[in-house]
Amino acid sequence: MDHREAGIPGKSEPNLLDGHISHLALDIGGSLIKLVYFSTNDDVDVVDKAGRSGKESLGKGRFHFANFETSKINDCLEFIQTKQLHLGGCRHLEAPPTDMTIIKATGGGSYKYADLFIEKLGICLDKEDEMDCLVAGANFLLKAVHQEAFTYMHGQKEFVQIDHNDLYPYLLVNIGSGVSMLKVDGEGKFERVSGTNVGGGTFWGLGRLLTNCKSFDELLELSHKGNNRVIDMLVGDIYGGMDYSKVGLSSTTIASSFGKAISDNKELADYRPEDISRSLLRMISNNIGQISYLNALRFGLKRIFFGGFFIGGHAYTMDTISVAVHFWSKGEAKAMFLRHEGFLGALGAFMSYGKHGFDDLMFHQLIQSASLAGDKIGSPPNGKSSENESIECSIYAS
Ligand SMILES: Nc1ncnc2c1ncn2[C@@H]1O[C@H](COP(=O)(O)OP(=O)(O)O)[C@@H](O)[C@H]1O
Numbered sequence: 001m002d003h004r005e006a007g008i009p010g011k012s013e014p015n016l017l018d019g020h021i022s023h024l025a026l027d028i029g030g031s032l033i034k035l036v037y038f039s040t041n042d043d044v045d046v047v048d049k050a051g052r053s054g055k056e057s058l059g060k061g062r063f064h065f066a067n068f069e070t071s072k073i074n075d076c077l078e079f080i081q082t083k084q085l086h087l088g089g090c091r092h093l094e095a096p097p098t099d100m101t102i103i104k105a106t107g108g109g110s111y112k113y114a115d116l117f118i119e120k121l122g123i124c125l126d127k128e129d130e131m132d133c134l135v136a137g138a139n140f141l142l143k144a145v146h147q148e149a150f151t152y153m154h155g156q157k158e159f160v161q162i163d164h165n166d167l168y169p170y171l172l173v174n175i176g177s178g179v180s181m182l183k184v185d186g187e188g189k190f191e192r193v194s195g196t197n198v199g200g201g202t203f204w205g206l207g208r209l210l211t212n213c214k215s216f217d218e219l220l221e222l223s224h225k226g227n228n229r230v231i232d233m234l235v236g237d238i239y240g241g242m243d244y245s246k247v248g249l250s251s252t253t254i255a256s257s258f259g260k261a262i263s264d265n266k267e268l269a270d271y272r273p274e275d276i277s278r279s280l281l282r283m284i285s286n287n288i289g290q291i292s293y294l295n296a297l298r299f300g301l302k303r304i305f306f307g308g309f310f311i312g313g314h315a316y317t318m319d320t321i322s323v324a325v326h327f328w329s330k331g332e333a334k335a336m337f338l339r340h341e342g343f344l345g346a347l348g349a350f351m352s353y354g355k356h357g358f359d360d361l362m363f364h365q366l367i368q369s370a371s372l373a374g375d376k377i378g379s380p381p382n383g384k385s386s387e388n389e390s391i392e393c394s395i396y397a398s
């Protein structure tokens with residue numbers, strides 16, 4: 001479990017149980033469950049449509065992020081129970097107090113596990129469409145959070161200044177278990193233009209079988225120490241060490257991922273797991289980068305934002321995707337990454353509280369609260385809460 005919360009430098013961590021958890025939203029995906037919740041100490045007076053007033057826990061506070069493996073859903077239920085996050089669901093002012101708590105949720109698991117949430121926590125999952133949520137989450141982050149988007153190439157990270165008047169259209173590529181590609185034209189205006197079944201689940205699934213790794217983080221760690229050239233067939237391997245310059249292929253370009261394995265006369269056990277992992281990571285990242293660019297080209301899009309937990313802020317993954325986009329677009333298109341890349345769906349589900357019962361929910365005055373170190377921008381690969389991050393903001397109901 002990776003749990004990121006609070007952490008404004010120089011400020012003390014809030015005791016969440018003392019504070020007020022106002023809302024919880026979930027994204028239950030094929031691999032991971034993502035939680036976003038908002039904590040505040042303020043109570044805000046709200047007036048419902050019939051003119052009745054009541055207290056609603058919106059105000060100045062912060063978003064917190066946590067994630068669990070979907071296969072360990074019971075840990076997630078326990079976390080929600082222990083932190084009493086489910087008490088911060090949405091209950092319409094008109095509703096009698098005995099009514100079941102409603103929690104916004106998205107992802108396939110919001111259907112698959114709906115009964116389990118009712119049974120274990122008495123929570124009714126209010127399902128929101130996954131693609132709607134991804135887009136809402138991405139638009140929110142891009143518009144509201146300072147230094148959210150960045151480019152990453154050859155070890156260089158550069159934050160991208162987002163011009164709110166010139167954000168659309170863009171291509172959103174969400175790399176989860178599988179990959180969805182969406183052309184985004186505005187708030188709630190988008191089309192899912194493509195996807196691929198070769199995604200994060202493929203890396204983890206194939207990698208586990210080929211290396212016997214016990215965790216995703218272990219597999220990723222291996223890739224850092226590997227050399228893909230041991231297994232990949234390069235252009236130079238085919239062309240006697242030379243470039244194939246007539247078509248723009250250098251000798252070091254991968255001609256065929258895993259291609260060396262056909263002629264090496266070796267068994268799986270003869271290859272180092274490190275090299276297998278690196279080759280696999282590169283194959284999948286490169287393929288996604290290429291398909292993304294081709295879709296951007298289809299619609300004349302210059303900007304491609306990548307989300308999803310597969311990226312997880314990992315330098316080598318981002319580098320490979322960026323190089324692929326750069327290579328195929330001849331430098332015309334840019335791959336951009338998001339700091340909260342794994343939480344687009346969950347944030348989008350959170351935003352959807354605004355559609356039901358809190359019509360005028362407005363997100364205001366967002367302040368980035370955490371400074372990030374090194375090249376690890378997203379969740380720590382080992383799943384430990386070594387990096388604290390949250391988004392501090394104010395929410396007003398009016
Ligand atoms: N701790 C982890 N356990 C499993 N997969 C992880 C982990 N951290 C990152 N991943 C990667 O993230 C992918 C899931 O990304 P995510 O955006 O959460 O998709 P989904 O919504 O399908 O769960 C996995 O398939 C895997 O490649």
Ligand SMILES: CC(C)(COP(=O)(O)O)[C@@H](O)C(=O)NCCC(=O)O
Nearest residue numbers: 029030176177178179180195196197
């Ligand atoms: C089915 C999904 C939308 C589910 O989302 P996920 O849990 O992978 O984040 C996604 O896995 C996907 O888009 N797969 C690719 C399917 C395809 O276009 O071939």
